[in-house]
Structures are given as structure tokens and as C-alpha cells.
Amino acid sequence: MSLTSRFSCLSDHDPNTLSVDQARAFIRSQLTPLAMHERLALRSALGRVLARDVIAPFNVPAHDNSAMDGYALRHAELSSSAETHLRIVGTALAGKVFTGTVGAGECVRIMTGALLPAGSDTVVIQESVETDGEDIVVPVGQRAGQNIRLAGEDLAAGQPALAAGRLIRPAELGLLASLGCAEVSVYRRLRVAFFSTGDELCSIGTPLVDGQVYDSNRYTIFGMLSRLGCEVLDMGVVGDDPVTLEAAFRDAAAAADVVITSGGVSVGEADFVKRLMAQLGEVLFWKIAMKPGRPMAFGRLDGGPQSAWLFGLPGNPVAVMATFYEFVRDALYVLMGADPVPVVPLLPARCAAAIRKAPGRTEFQRGVLGVVDGQWSVRPAGAQGSGILRSMSDANCFIVLEHDRGPVAVGDQVQVQLFEGLA
Ligand code: AMP
Numbered sequence: 001m002s003l004t005s006r007f008s009c010l011s012d013h014d015p016n017t018l019s020v021d022q023a024r025a026f027i028r029s030q031l032t033p034l035a036m037h038e039r040l041a042l043r044s045a046l047g048r049v050l051a052r053d054v055i056a057p058f059n060v061p062a063h064d065n066s067a068m069d070g071y072a073l074r075h076a077e078l079s080s081s082a083e084t085h086l087r088i089v090g091t092a093l094a095g096k097v098f099t100g101t102v103g104a105g106e107c108v109r110i111m112t113g114a115l116l117p118a119g120s121d122t123v124v125i126q127e128s129v130e131t132d133g134e135d136i137v138v139p140v141g142q143r144a145g146q147n148i149r150l151a152g153e154d155l156a157a158g159q160p161a162l163a164a165g166r167l168i169r170p171a172e173l174g175l176l177a178s179l180g181c182a183e184v185s186v187y188r189r190l191r192v193a194f195f196s197t198g199d200e201l202c203s204i205g206t207p208l209v210d211g212q213v214y215d216s217n218r219y220t221i222f223g224m225l226s227r228l229g230c231e232v233l234d235m236g237v238v239g240d241d242p243v244t245l246e247a248a249f250r251d252a253a254a255a256a257d258v259v260i261t262s263g264g265v266s267v268g269e270a271d272f273v274k275r276l277m278a279q280l281g282e283v284l285f286w287k288i289a290m291k292p293g294r295p296m297a298f299g300r301l302d303g304g305p306q307s308a309w310l311f312g313l314p315g316n317p318v319a320v321m322a323t324f325y326e327f328v329r330d331a332l333y334v335l336m337g338a339d340p341v342p343v344v345p346l347l348p349a350r351c352a353a354a355i356r357k358a359p360g361r362t363e364f365q366r367g368v369l370g371v372v373d374g375q376w377s378v379r380p381a382g383a384q385g386s387g388i389l390r391s392m393s394d395a396n397c398f399i400v401l402e403h404d405r406g407p408v409a410v411g412d413q414v415q416v417q418l419f420e421g422l423a
């Protein structure tokens, strides 16, 4: 079935005002992960996605060990009604095993991470014990098995430690190292080609002439793609000319898994690009009920032996970023094999300013989130025009005003989406 017919099968949609959720869901429903995998040395796998389940080859921890500094003993030795005196018969250190057995009336001095000596089953922390030469005095009230990390409690031998689809972050690097994995199977890097369209665009390094603007979109797109770990192919600026545009689309589709363009999809320009696309593949042109954003193209491009997904983003610099973050980011993660796609949560905050808003579209206002009087509070970051990158740079979040929402009054709760996480 063609992309167009799959899209037409969507019930309850109007191609002239597609909601953000509908566009997002349709894009997701069309994509499957890349088929190609590769094996990489562990460190190189940071930011990649696991292509196969990783099975724990042994228990982690490998043996029962102490979670605290204290004394290892046999719980059955302890009196339930009075203090118990035990004799210290040795020491167990992390990395240095106590080879004896804890017998009747005995205990072993033990440090965090040290293997639990044979015969012992409980650790009493040093702070609750009185020492008396070679003896210790243990108070009543100790629980059997306390302060012990059991073998396999972190990862059990033979069980999947990490499932295919997991994005490899620092925690996963550490976890894989704890299993002794020197190499892992990951999805290959996604290749993304991008170019800007518009006769008015000038590349940095060349002086501007009247009527020109510097091409900033290629730099924001470069930044956003690089942070996602994509292999980027910067194809420069392409003028509004059918012949050069056609060649650029073909070259990009031949070289990449995904092609991202900016500009040329707004009402004034779309017809000419639409005609071109009809020859090159199958592309849907949408008007999305969002601000900034609205026009966007999504589809497939033929690039000879291979084809590529196309995201035709609007030209306005902030619209590029908003549509990238709201649609392209998730789509790229799906193609990269991430399952589940790492979500950017919507968090509640008080709005410190009134915002005009009519129901019927989703708005992504640039916001500054901070703590005011002990509460998270957000205010718009400044002028919100779709071309104003300054307020995007000043912002640390989007204030996401839902499709059906009306105006926001001072003090109302709104949802925010943070630009940054722990990195
Ligand atoms: P368009 O969608 O092509 O009609 O462009 C909308 C607006 O965005 C126009 O003002 C363009 O000059 C501007 N614009 C388009 N592409 C870029 C770009 N790569 N860098 C900066 N501004 C751009």
C-alpha cells in the first residue's frame, strides 16, 4: 500500500490541520529500525543502540558479600534476649578472602564488598557493636541475613541483563563492563543528509549582499543531529531551482537513510516542490496545527538503489527546531533501533505570565524555567516569532500549550519540556 493510501486510511484527520499527535503517530507507524548491525569496542558504543540482548554470563555480584563494614557471624548464635559475646577469628577485606569458616561463638571482621566467609549469614555493622579486645558484644535485635548483597541480586546468570533496543548511556557502559563485555553488537549509525533551500540564503564565510540572510538552519540541524549520534552529511545551500533541487534530493537519498531539508514547504513555495517530489518518491505535505511549525513534508525519496525517509521542515529557524524536536527526534530514534524511544517528559510548572492562546493548535513557547519561592515557575523567554533564535537560545524549555487549551492566566499550571537532561 502506498504512503498516501496508508495516510488516507487514518480515520478522523484533516490533511489541512493535522494535530501534532496525529502527525507524530503516523510517522511512528511507518518506521522500522535499520537492519544493519556492527560490533564495537565498549567505549565506542556510547550513544548507540544495542542490537542484541546481552545475557549475563555469570551472577553479579558473583558471590554473597557484605554491604557494610562490620562483623560477619551466624545469626543462630545470637541470643534473642541478651547481648551476645563473639570472638574475632579473622578479617575479610574486599579482594582478600577469609579462607576459614566461622564456627560457634565466632565472628569475622568484614569490610564492604568482602566475600561473606563460609559459615556466616549475617553482618552486624561496626557502629552497633562494642569491641572488647578479641571479642565483640552484639546487641539484641539483629535480623538474619541483614547487610548482605546476595549473589546475582544485581544480574542473574543466564538472564538478559540488557535487552536489544536499549540506548547505551554511561550506566549501560558500566553495566556491560561489570559483565566483562569488551565488545557489543549495536545498530550502525544512522546517516542523515541535510540541506537548506532558498535563493536568499548565504553560507557563512561569504559576505552578505542585500536581501540575503545567513543560513543558520544547517547549523542548528547539524547540532541536533550530532547530539543524537547520527552521521551527518551537510549538503549545503540549494537555490529554489527545480534542476539543482532535484539533483540535491537524488544525491541525498542515494547517500543517506534520512534526508532533512529546511524551507520550501510553505504555501508560497510548496507547489513547485510538490511537483518535484511527485517524480522523486512519495511525499505527504501537511499543515500541522502547531506553532511554530505548521508546514511540513514527510515521505520517501528514491535515490536509485536505495531510498531514504524525507523530513521537509519549514524554513523559519525556530520552526525547524520545534519540528525537529517534536517529530524528527523520535523518528530517528526509531530508525536507530531504540525501543522504547527515550521520552522527554512533560513536567508541570506554574506559569509566571499570561499567555494568549486559542484552542485548536499545539503551541511550543520558548520558556525559562526556574525556582521562584520554592516552586518551579516558567516564563516566556522573550519574543516568540518563528524566526527569532535569540529567545530559543535564552530558553531552557518549551512551554507546551496543548491543542485544546485556551489562554493561560498568571499562576496557571502549564507543562514544560526541558531542553537538557543529565548529560
Ligand atoms: P520558507 O519556508 O522557505 O518560506 O522560509 C521561511 C523563512 O525562513 C524565510 O524568512 C526564510 O528566509 C527563512 N529561512 C529559510 N531557510 C533558512 C535558513 N536555512 N536559515 C535561516 N533562515 C531561513
Ligand code: MG
Binding pocket: 197, 198, 199, 263, 264, 269, 315
Ligand atoms: Mg524558501
